[in-house]
Amino acid sequence: MSYDNQGGFGSQGTPSNQTKTRRNYDEQTLIPVTIKQIITADGDPTGGNDISLKDGRTLYMVKIVGCVRSFEQKSTNLAIDIEDGTGMIEAKTWMNEGDECSAVANMRQECCQDYAFVRVIGQVKEFDGKRHIQATDIRLLGTKNEFTYHLLEVAYSFDKYQKRKESGGVGMGVGMGYGIGNMSSMPKTMGAKVSMNQGGGNSAADAAVASIKSYGETDTGVDIQNVIADLASQGFSEQEVRNAMENLANEGHVYSTIDENHFSVSE
């Protein structure tokens, strides 16, 4: 089966792993973490730049939320020490005088006060044995509830990764876990399966796509009533079929042809 590494952590069987300079998009993750996770992450044994969390995920970009303990503003850069209760880390951001949107500069400036609660997004870098974050975004929290939210999201993200590891293996893309159904009916619409909304409508969507394809190439597309009739025999209600078709159309996997009741599958 020719699975792309859609939605998975595509570290298995991806030849592009050998080039450290440019990662494939699946590896360019943005993970919510605590400062402790960054500090205790494992370095790259080959001496490259890859840092991996203790749970196995490779760190690329991170999001942290914490409190400013100190800051140092120079002409070309700003360095802020941030703590979140699990550890402390320096976030450094480079400033281009005159080349920058004033709103961005203002947002950053607001963070320069002791005990401000901020969110930082950036890349983890190691220098001289010490890790810091090269920040692309530093801004105040809109509400302190975001602090609670962030820590919950850290735990949730960890759980999600563990579940995916356990069920079917990382990188296979199968771990989506909803109504995978009949594989042979969808050779090219793998993208449709992965990006579908996960409310249980997946199997309806798969079946709908299969149904449309069963009519072969048509200029006018397939009447939705035919799809509804086909799927009724598989146990789907008309509403489920209509919802599935709408989702598929929104995602771009099907498109309407002569009118809004006729559809064709996008190849």
Next chain:
Amino acid sequence: MDGSFERINSSMLKTTPQAGQVVSLVGKVIDFDGVDTATIEAADGGRVTVDQVDPGSFPPPNAICEIMGSPTGETSIQFFICRDLGEDFDLGNYNKLIQNVMKNPKYADIFE
């Protein structure tokens, strides 16, 4: 300070021995005598006394704040600094976070 401290509510203050360590107590200001002693209602609803408060930096009653301090007894801590958390801070959520999530052993590597 290395940025690592325990987040507590009133029951955790009683049960976890932390004398001499820095802890974070989040709660609502109930009372402040204007001089040096305040009462805080922690995230789990229990009351904690805060001593040696710095009157200049202390928020008004009903404000929700995070107090950094050191435990001095089962229901009291010594004040170091405080940080404002705003009026819309959800204490119920925060309580569940610190009790059920951060203390869950499977997340020990994350939160310690």
